[in-house]
Amino acid sequence: MKAGDLIGGKYRLARRLGQGAMGVVWEAVHEMTSRRVAVKLIVNATDNLRRRLLREARAAGQIAHRNVVEVYDVGETAEEDPFLVMQLLSGDTLYACMKREGRMAPARALPVARDIGRALAAAHAQGIIHRDLKPANVFLHREAGAPGELVKVLDFGLCKPMGVDEMLTIPGGLLGSPAYMSPEQIAGAPDLDPRTDIWSYGVLMFELFAGQRPFAGRGPDLINTVLTAPIPRLRDVVPGIDPGLDEIVAGCIVRDKRARIASAAEIVARLEPITERAQSAGPAPADDGDEGGLAVTMVYRPGANGPPSAGHKVAKTIPLAAYPGPLPGAPAPMREGPPPSYPQPAPPSQPEPPRSAPQGSFAGMQGQAPPPRLSEAQRSSWGPQPPQPQPPQPQAPPPSWQAMTGQNQAMMQPFPAAPQAPPERRWIGFVILTLGVLALVGVLAFVSLSGGRSSKPNAPAAPSAAPPSR
Template sequence: MNIGDRLGGKYRLLRQLGAGAMGVVWEALHEITQRRVAIKLLTRPSEDLRHRLLREARICGSITHRNVIEMYDTGETHEGEPYLVMQLLSGETLADLLRRKRRLEQPLAAQIGRDIARALAAAHAVHVIHRDLKPANVFLHQEPGGDGLVVKVLDFGVAKNLAVNESLVTAVGGAVGSPAYMSPEAIKGARDLDARTDVWSLGVVLFEMLTGTRPFPGGGQELLIRVVTGNIPRVSEILRHIQPGFDDVVAMCLERDRAKRIASAAVVERLLQAYVGPEEGSRVHVGLAERALSLPAPAAAPPEVPANLEATEPLARHAPAPIPTMLPWTASPAVDTTMPLAPSSAPKPPVGKTGTAILAPESGKRITGPRGTALMIDTRAVLAQQALRATPPPSPPPPPSVQHVERPVVRSSQAPASQTRKRLPLLGLAVSALVAFGIGVGVILGLAR
């Protein structure tokens, strides 16, 4: 085919976009609608290739999903060879991106892996397994006028409809696909393949996006042996800062035992959603397989405020005021010293204003102080009070004696000057009395003579 050739009398070839082992893809223009499309042609005549191309047309036509390439039309060339008319994509394949960047950041890898899982889940819903998932068959499409990339899964040429009994002749003992991404059971040529073979391939793609290398290097027979019997590495053995949950998801996709592998692409999609960037979805933590779909425990609810609480300002908006070591909490008989202590993690409201009743710290009870002023009881004071109640009280001390309350007696032999001045009149009166007494005694004695 050459530029300008027409197919079906309506598609004019514009330029060649790429070529592979099975066919070549051209950009073409629908001359009636002026829509640009992609046309896939066979590279060489072959009954097997014709069969694959028509299978791809039937399977893609049965899957309707944003992450699967759209199939518009089919037809035949002048030579009688079939061709497919598909959605024209703009961007690059995942393989091209990995060649440029080697490995991807975890949120981007999780987003691409999640969207691949969505495409696989849509195919599995109609009993179709892809069997050839790899970076070259994943396209990162930039929609005109769109924001961000749209992942498109391509090339369902070797896909199998599990609801239809059909066989596909291959060159490697019944194995179909690219060996580096094939599951162990697919390499062994198992006839009972199911959706879990695509889950394995997705695990290999995730491993490569995160680490920049495939879990099973090499090629040929050596590669096949490593996939079937070799050690299966974890992403964390190569990438130090991988999130543990993300590491577990990849490891669960790469379980050699199908019974232990994640059973469906829909589960992989939900697991990967937790590691997509915040602009793409919520970052809910997802753990290991046994708790893969669990959600984090809800945060503890704040303590309930009584309905009769009259606060001048919302308590939650304030930090607790500093509490003194000792408060005169015994001044008010209304204070409940037997109140139960709440957990220490409960938030402490601020000290209330005059006439405002609030909650005492470390308790859920309303207390009232003198003159209607709310009090804040120090936790240490409450604990000390409870400790005193828990131990027998000591015997009361004897009542104080009189000498303990009497005023001290001045024992000095010299009285103060002020006291001396006060005693002078008294001394004069005493002397006068003595003189008068002496005179009186003298008069009586004289009369007696």
């Protein structure tokens, strides 16, 4: 067969989707309706394989459940090879997802496990035993326009009607997957009942939550392990797993089928509240704390008061904003009111400032001595500092000296402005200047008067009354 071939007179092959040991799965298009479907084609079919294909078609059509793949049609090719027409699924098998991603988070794995149980319960209600439940026969389907994943249980080719004693074999052995087969199925018991699917269901759930199967090995070693080895508990492989989930898995993987959980419906009923709790809690946070904020990690250290080591157990992590008490080793919180007095280093020797310091100098501020200036080495260690603009001295408010403590008092206080002349000196200068001006005015007036006198002409002599002598 190749792409473009028409089979059954109405299905045009489009592309190959996969191939197994007994057949090939193709994507095809219905010629009349243009519906895209999946065609499972058995090549070189034996009578046994023909019966299996017809059995799968009848079983899927009889169950008709949303968690079971739908079967639309069955037929034969021109070469008399049987084929099965099924719903075309989009997504991947559970086996491929676990192989790619490893162990699933409980918030995602629990709905998958629950829906597999629903499919089994629907099949058992119709009297059908799957007999080959495994991750490769579970598909995580993504429907167009629908959120999330829809579980689809596939391949009912090995299914058996209840009450029919039948042992499905091939030349040289049994049909099935030994890693998931129940002990009674491995032993070849002809009277299998739904509890054989319960065992397979428990093994699948163990692998889903733990990322590994409960029984390791291959071939005869694997079969011997399933039949005789101690059965591990899920809680021993995954510490912190929900105790109810651990009890469910342990109740499925029991060699005595009379001691197993009786039905898939009971498992679904017990999984429902666990699934709801996991979904309401949401996925676990990727990191501790509040989105990268500081956090407090509480460490359990029996009989120890020192710092934690590699052998100590981390109990929990609390966001820093939600921590109820003071942090260990942290300083006491700041309180309102006057700051406490701190011991300060002795300032370098300087001449004692006058007691009556002029206004505007640091010596006159609240009776405190001026702070020591920073040395060149200290200022150079801080790197280049931008120039600080100095506001006019009369408008500058006094600095908040009380808010500074310790070395900050010396480092953060601005340098004092140049002292202004005292008021009494300003008055003396004004008086001297006035007297000088007055003296200059007097001198100028005196010089002006003296010059006026010397510049007048001499008066003519008066005529004599006596006549001149003859």
